[in-house]
Amino acid sequence: MPTITFTVDADGNQSLELKGPKSIHALKADFDKDLADLGGDAKTVERPDLTEKEVQKAPQQRQAQKQRR
Protein backbone atom coordinates (compact mmCIF):
# COMPACT_ATOMS: atom_id res chain seq x y z
CA MET A 1 0.00 0.00 0.00
CA PRO A 2 1.62 3.31 -1.05
CA THR A 3 2.06 5.77 1.80
CA ILE A 4 3.12 9.40 2.05
CA THR A 5 4.28 10.63 5.44
CA PHE A 6 5.14 14.25 6.07
CA THR A 7 6.62 14.97 9.49
CA VAL A 8 7.39 18.20 11.32
CA ASP A 9 9.09 17.84 14.70
CA ALA A 10 8.86 20.24 17.65
CA ASP A 11 11.81 22.27 16.34
CA GLY A 12 10.23 22.67 12.92
CA ASN A 13 12.43 20.12 11.10
CA GLN A 14 10.53 18.82 8.12
CA SER A 15 10.79 15.48 6.33
CA LEU A 16 8.85 13.58 3.72
CA GLU A 17 8.76 9.82 3.23
CA LEU A 18 7.32 8.31 0.09
CA LYS A 19 6.90 4.57 0.28
CA GLY A 20 5.66 2.35 -2.49
CA PRO A 21 6.17 1.58 -6.17
CA LYS A 22 8.26 3.83 -8.39
CA SER A 23 5.28 5.91 -9.53
CA ILE A 24 4.86 7.41 -6.06
CA HIS A 25 8.34 8.93 -6.12
CA ALA A 26 7.32 11.25 -8.95
CA LEU A 27 5.16 13.07 -6.40
CA LYS A 28 8.24 14.42 -4.64
CA ALA A 29 8.52 17.30 -7.11
CA ASP A 30 5.07 18.54 -6.08
CA PHE A 31 6.06 18.63 -2.41
CA ASP A 32 9.43 20.23 -3.17
CA LYS A 33 7.76 23.00 -5.14
CA ASP A 34 5.26 23.89 -2.41
CA LEU A 35 7.78 23.67 0.43
CA ALA A 36 10.47 25.67 -1.38
CA ASP A 37 8.37 28.82 -0.89
CA LEU A 38 8.90 28.45 2.85
CA GLY A 39 12.66 28.17 2.42
CA GLY A 40 12.91 24.38 2.57
CA ASP A 41 15.85 23.00 0.60
CA ALA A 42 15.20 19.34 -0.25
CA LYS A 43 17.81 16.67 0.40
CA THR A 44 16.71 13.22 -0.67
CA VAL A 45 17.89 9.76 0.30
CA GLU A 46 16.60 6.67 -1.46
CA ARG A 47 16.55 3.47 0.53
CA PRO A 48 15.24 -0.04 0.02
CA ASP A 49 12.55 -1.01 2.48
CA LEU A 50 14.66 -3.85 3.78
CA THR A 51 17.12 -3.03 6.49
CA GLU A 52 20.76 -4.10 6.18
CA LYS A 53 20.11 -6.72 8.86
CA GLU A 54 17.25 -8.21 6.88
CA VAL A 55 19.38 -8.29 3.74
CA GLN A 56 22.15 -10.14 5.58
CA LYS A 57 19.69 -12.59 7.10
CA ALA A 58 17.98 -13.43 3.82
CA PRO A 59 20.43 -16.12 2.54
CA GLN A 60 20.38 -17.85 5.93
CA GLN A 61 16.57 -17.83 5.96
CA ARG A 62 16.45 -19.35 2.47
CA GLN A 63 18.90 -22.05 3.55
CA ALA A 64 16.76 -22.81 6.62
CA GLN A 65 13.64 -23.04 4.46
CA LYS A 66 15.36 -25.50 2.11
CA GLN A 67 16.40 -27.65 5.01
CA ARG A 68 12.85 -27.71 6.42
CA ARG A 69 11.55 -28.92 3.06
Place this chain on the structure above:
Amino acid sequence: MRTLARIGYHKRRRVPTLSTYTSYALTGIKNREVLLAAIATMGLQAQVHDKATRLSGYYRTDNRMTAQIVIPKSEFTKIGTYSYLDIGFLEGTDGTFTCQTDGHLPTMVKDPKGTETMVRFEDAIQTAYARVAGDKAVTTILTKTIPRLKQLGKIPANATVRRQALPNGTTKVLVSY
Protein backbone atom coordinates in the same frame (compact mmCIF):
# COMPACT_ATOMS: atom_id res chain seq x y z
CA MET B 1 19.37 -2.74 -5.44
CA ARG B 2 22.21 -4.78 -6.89
CA THR B 3 22.68 -6.50 -3.52
CA LEU B 4 18.99 -7.33 -3.31
CA ALA B 5 18.96 -8.77 -6.82
CA ARG B 6 21.99 -10.91 -6.02
CA ILE B 7 20.25 -12.57 -3.10
CA GLY B 8 17.11 -13.14 -5.11
CA TYR B 9 14.76 -10.66 -3.57
CA HIS B 10 13.67 -9.41 -6.98
CA LYS B 11 12.05 -12.81 -7.58
CA ARG B 12 9.86 -12.41 -4.54
CA ARG B 13 8.67 -8.90 -5.30
CA ARG B 14 7.82 -8.06 -8.86
CA VAL B 15 7.39 -4.38 -8.00
CA PRO B 16 10.17 -3.49 -5.60
CA THR B 17 8.99 -1.19 -2.85
CA LEU B 18 11.31 1.68 -2.19
CA SER B 19 11.26 4.52 0.27
CA THR B 20 12.37 8.00 -0.60
CA TYR B 21 13.23 10.02 2.44
CA THR B 22 13.55 13.78 1.96
CA SER B 23 14.53 16.22 4.65
CA TYR B 24 13.84 19.90 4.11
CA ALA B 25 16.54 22.09 5.61
CA LEU B 26 15.68 25.73 6.02
CA THR B 27 18.41 27.54 4.16
CA GLY B 28 17.42 31.00 5.21
CA ILE B 29 14.57 33.32 5.99
CA LYS B 30 12.79 33.58 2.68
CA ASN B 31 9.12 34.02 3.41
CA ARG B 32 7.99 37.45 4.62
CA GLU B 33 4.64 36.20 5.94
CA VAL B 34 6.31 33.43 7.96
CA LEU B 35 8.93 35.87 9.27
CA LEU B 36 6.30 38.33 10.51
CA ALA B 37 4.38 35.48 12.17
CA ALA B 38 7.60 34.22 13.79
CA ILE B 39 8.32 37.71 15.18
CA ALA B 40 4.76 37.83 16.54
CA THR B 41 5.19 34.45 18.31
CA MET B 42 8.07 36.05 20.22
CA GLY B 43 5.69 38.73 21.51
CA LEU B 44 7.13 41.46 19.28
CA GLN B 45 5.53 43.62 16.63
CA ALA B 46 7.44 44.58 13.52
CA GLN B 47 7.03 47.59 11.26
CA VAL B 48 7.00 46.85 7.56
CA HIS B 49 8.40 49.43 5.11
CA ASP B 50 8.30 49.37 1.32
CA LYS B 51 11.84 50.74 1.18
CA ALA B 52 14.70 49.94 3.51
CA THR B 53 14.80 52.48 6.32
CA ARG B 54 17.59 53.31 8.76
CA LEU B 55 17.70 51.54 12.07
CA SER B 56 18.02 53.52 15.26
CA GLY B 57 21.00 52.38 17.28
CA TYR B 58 23.22 53.10 20.24
CA TYR B 59 26.38 53.65 18.27
CA ARG B 60 26.73 55.98 15.33
CA THR B 61 27.83 53.12 13.10
CA ASP B 62 24.60 51.27 13.79
CA ASN B 63 22.67 54.02 12.07
CA ARG B 64 24.15 52.93 8.77
CA MET B 65 22.12 49.72 8.82
CA THR B 66 18.83 49.64 6.97
CA ALA B 67 15.95 47.19 6.74
CA GLN B 68 12.44 46.79 5.34
CA ILE B 69 11.18 44.94 8.41
CA VAL B 70 12.01 46.72 11.64
CA ILE B 71 11.47 45.75 15.26
CA PRO B 72 11.84 48.99 17.25
CA LYS B 73 14.06 48.68 20.31
CA SER B 74 11.12 49.81 22.46
CA GLU B 75 9.35 46.54 21.59
CA PHE B 76 11.85 44.50 23.60
CA THR B 77 10.81 46.02 26.92
CA LYS B 78 7.37 44.44 26.33
CA ILE B 79 8.95 40.99 26.61
CA GLY B 80 11.08 41.82 29.62
CA THR B 81 14.40 42.33 27.88
CA TYR B 82 16.38 45.16 26.37
CA SER B 83 17.87 46.04 23.02
CA TYR B 84 20.29 48.89 22.42
CA LEU B 85 19.12 49.27 18.86
CA ASP B 86 16.30 48.46 16.49
CA ILE B 87 16.59 45.04 14.91
CA GLY B 88 15.80 44.77 11.25
CA PHE B 89 15.54 42.32 8.37
CA LEU B 90 16.94 43.41 5.05
CA GLU B 91 15.64 41.67 1.95
CA GLY B 92 18.38 40.66 -0.46
CA THR B 93 18.13 40.39 -4.23
CA ASP B 94 17.61 36.62 -3.90
CA GLY B 95 14.59 37.20 -1.62
CA THR B 96 16.38 36.07 1.54
CA PHE B 97 16.11 38.26 4.64
CA THR B 98 19.26 39.04 6.61
CA CYS B 99 19.00 39.94 10.27
CA GLN B 100 20.50 43.35 11.00
CA THR B 101 21.59 43.46 14.58
CA ASP B 102 24.38 44.69 16.80
CA GLY B 103 27.44 42.48 16.90
CA HIS B 104 28.85 44.24 19.97
CA LEU B 105 25.87 44.17 22.31
CA PRO B 106 23.68 41.21 21.40
CA THR B 107 20.00 41.36 22.20
CA MET B 108 19.10 38.44 24.41
CA VAL B 109 15.60 37.00 24.44
CA LYS B 110 13.89 34.01 26.00
CA ASP B 111 14.57 30.75 24.18
CA PRO B 112 11.54 29.93 21.98
CA LYS B 113 12.22 26.24 22.65
CA GLY B 114 10.73 26.81 26.09
CA THR B 115 13.87 26.52 28.17
CA GLU B 116 14.53 29.13 30.84
CA THR B 117 17.77 30.26 29.20
CA MET B 118 18.23 33.48 27.28
CA VAL B 119 19.54 33.22 23.74
CA ARG B 120 20.72 35.68 21.13
CA PHE B 121 17.89 37.19 19.09
CA GLU B 122 19.45 35.90 15.83
CA ASP B 123 19.25 32.31 17.10
CA ALA B 124 15.80 32.72 18.60
CA ILE B 125 14.31 34.06 15.38
CA GLN B 126 15.71 31.05 13.45
CA THR B 127 13.97 28.69 15.88
CA ALA B 128 10.72 30.66 15.80
CA TYR B 129 10.86 30.84 11.99
CA ALA B 130 11.44 27.08 11.67
CA ARG B 131 8.45 26.37 13.91
CA VAL B 132 6.10 28.69 12.07
CA ALA B 133 7.39 27.39 8.72
CA GLY B 134 6.70 23.83 9.95
CA ASP B 135 3.10 24.68 10.85
CA LYS B 136 2.68 26.49 7.55
CA ALA B 137 4.12 23.48 5.69
CA VAL B 138 1.55 21.16 7.27
CA THR B 139 -1.26 23.56 6.32
CA THR B 140 0.12 23.90 2.77
CA ILE B 141 0.26 20.14 2.31
CA LEU B 142 -3.25 19.59 3.67
CA THR B 143 -4.93 22.46 1.84
CA LYS B 144 -2.87 22.79 -1.34
CA THR B 145 -0.57 19.88 -2.21
CA ILE B 146 -2.81 16.90 -1.43
CA PRO B 147 -6.00 18.39 -2.99
CA ARG B 148 -3.97 19.28 -6.13
CA LEU B 149 -2.52 15.75 -6.38
CA LYS B 150 -6.04 14.34 -6.08
CA GLN B 151 -7.41 16.76 -8.65
CA LEU B 152 -4.66 15.88 -11.14
CA GLY B 153 -5.26 12.17 -10.55
CA LYS B 154 -1.73 11.64 -9.27
CA ILE B 155 -3.18 10.03 -6.16
CA PRO B 156 -6.66 8.49 -5.91
CA ALA B 157 -9.49 10.83 -4.91
CA ASN B 158 -10.40 8.44 -2.08
CA ALA B 159 -6.89 8.40 -0.59
CA THR B 160 -7.03 8.59 3.20
CA VAL B 161 -5.45 11.71 4.72
CA ARG B 162 -4.82 11.89 8.47
CA ARG B 163 -3.20 14.55 10.62
CA GLN B 164 -1.59 13.21 13.75
CA ALA B 165 -0.23 15.28 16.66
CA LEU B 166 2.19 13.38 18.90
CA PRO B 167 2.84 14.24 22.57
CA ASN B 168 6.47 15.21 21.81
CA GLY B 169 5.28 18.07 19.61
CA THR B 170 5.73 16.24 16.31
CA THR B 171 3.01 16.58 13.69
CA LYS B 172 2.52 13.98 10.98
CA VAL B 173 0.43 14.04 7.82
CA LEU B 174 -0.25 10.49 6.68
CA VAL B 175 -1.64 9.71 3.24
CA SER B 176 -2.40 6.13 2.22
CA TYR B 177 -4.23 4.49 -0.65
